[in-house]
Amino acid sequence: MHLDRLAHYIEGGRPAGAARSCPGCRDRRPPARSVPVELPGALYFATRSPVWRGGRAFYDPGADGLVYARAHLVTVSQFADIAAQEMYREPGADLDLGEVLSTGRSALGEGRYETLVRTGRLDGRPVLTFTAPWRMDEVDWTAPSAAYLRHLAEGLMEAGAWDEGAVTAYLAACPGTEGVWTERAVANLLTG
Numbered sequence: 001m002h003l004d005r006l007a008h009y010i011e012g013g014r015p016a017g018a019a020r021s022c023p024g025c026r027d028r029r030p031p032a033r034s035v036p037v038e039l040p041g042a043l044y045f046a047t048r049s050p051v052w053r054g055g056r057a058f059y060d061p062g063a064d065g066l067v068y069a070r071a072h073l074v075t076v077s078q079f080a081d082i083a084a085q086e087m088y089r090e091p092g093a094d095l096d097l098g099e100v101l102s103t104g105r106s107a108l109g110e111g112r113y114e115t116l117v118r119t120g121r122l123d124g125r126p127v128l129t130f131t132a133p134w135r136m137d138e139v140d141w142t143a144p145s146a147a148y149l150r151h152l153a154e155g156l157m158e159a160g161a162w163d164e165g166a167v168t169a170y171l172a173a174c175p176g177t178e179g180v181w182t183e184r185a186v187a188n189l190l191t192g
């Protein structure tokens with residue numbers, strides 16, 4: 001959600017707080033556009049990221065709720081390379097998007113971030129993301145690290161659609177953060 005974080009996927013390098021570097025995309029141009037969006041479903045945190053040392057963010061499009069997100073207009077090859085980096089694969093191969101574009105979902109593997117999802121359309125273009133193959137009630141929730149949660153909060157604030165109170169309340173109420181991260185604690189990440 002944070003443009004600085006996305007820049008590391010596109011240009012390469014190590015984001016602040018991360019344990020590893022990203023190789024970057026074949027096409028290193030920034031997104032043509034980035035806009036805030038609200039998607040049907042839920043954001044939750046599960047598994048454990050060796051990069052961020054805490055729970056990872058996942059999207060469950062079938063859950064009740066509303067997800068605050070950002071849509072970045074990138075090329076097809078950039079989307080493939082960003083997805084590959086999230087899957088701990090080498091970027092450089094295009095994805096077959098036929099199934100996700102026609103059915104709304106495509107499994108590239110069984111691991112986390114290996115399921116492509118079409119969440120709708122924006123300005124005539126498909127909105128695609130990747131997530132886990134499981135639903136949020138099929139996995140144990142794991143609290144995210146401060147560095148990871150800060151990136152998400154800063155990205156949502158940077159989008160300009162939600163104020164600090166809305167962002168901190170939203171993130172503190174997600175499965176995996178609820179009961180671990182309070183609104184005040186999330187707000188403190190934005191000032192610290």
